Amino acid sequence: MSGRDAAAGDALFTRAAAWVARLDAADCTRAERAAFEEWLAADPARVHAWAEAERLHARAATLRDDPWLRAGARAVVRRPLYRRPLFGLAAAAALCLAVGTGWVLVTDGSPTPHTYVNSGLAPQRQVLGDGSVVVLDARTTLTARFGWRRRGIELQQGRMQLQVAASSRPMRVQAGNSVLRDIGTTFQVELLDDGRIDIALLDGALEVDSHGTQGMHAALRPGQQLRVLRSGRIEPARALVQPQAEAWPQGRLLFDATPLPVVIARMNRYTTTPLVIGDPALAPLAVSGSFAAGDQAALLSALELGWSVTARARADGALELRGER
Secondary structure, eight states: OOHHHHHHHHHHHHHHHHHHHHHTSTTOOHHHHHHHHHHHHTOHHHHHHHHHHHHHHHHHHTTTTOHHHHHHHHHHHOOOSSSSOOOOHHHHHHHHHIIIIIHHHHHHOOOOOEEEEEOSSSOEEEEOTTSOEEEEOTTEEEEEEEOSSOEEEEEEEEEEEEEOOOOSSOEEEEETTEEEEESSOEEEEEEOTTSOEEEEEEESOEEEEEOSTTOOEEEEOTTEEEEEOTTSOBOOOEEOOHHHHHHGGGTEEEEEEEEHHHHHHHHHTTOSSOEEEOOGGGTTOEEEEEEETTOHHHHHHHHHHHHOOEEEEOTTSOEEEEOOO
8 A cells, every 4th residue: 555545544534533523522513414424425435434433433432531542442443444455336336325324323333222112091201221311191102222323212102201311422303204303402292193293392402304295494492392294394483381391291281272172182191981072063162271181070070161061971982072952
């Protein structure tokens, strides 16, 4: 290998290592990540350099208290980049494919997923493997996958509140057609039955990307909430009703002129005897009040007192609501 090739290899490795450091920074921007992806895709040799730099970074992270061992780890892990013949066409094509579809797994390993299921009738609190704290609402399922560079969660159904543990590793949350990204934040996500996604930010900063025929990007500030439609369209952010957001993780439901179908859908999450609207004329009713999660008796009492709504048992076990005739 000539001195010129060695210098070029060192320069490429130095650039790849700089990208590793920058992407791990808490203030790394979305634009910088896009620039990195463009840089990586431009030359198959950069994939090799990037993988080497990532491996070195991972080993060195375990040796940060010993500079001599860290230097030794670099000598062991790093291999010359240009001692082999130039990449053939097939090898280059394979590396380009890795850039497009698989390089994340190469650089972050393949962390084992862990699934959390709340099949009970009350919110449950869990501490995840990275120290993040999640409150799973009743009938909620999510899968967490944590690597040494990235953290990922997929919400399969239900509603959660996630308090993200501070880390240089960004958190990526997938919910339906939406992807949420942040570093250290507290937010809530709910998958609705019709494919819509409700997102509320309590603290920190949050970016939302949606996919679909109307894919969009939005950023939330603390005290804001938004809804993502099935099409991918993101509705304008609006003010978060803080008491409502803070109530459900504590097992209470607060309603403020909330349409009755929404009230029933919320209450049904916490019971094995669901309520159903048997009279279409009841749908426009707007309900206000505070109820313990699953306390159907209190809700039915309020409906009877305010609108003379009655409930009768059906053969399938549900309680059907009917208005006064």
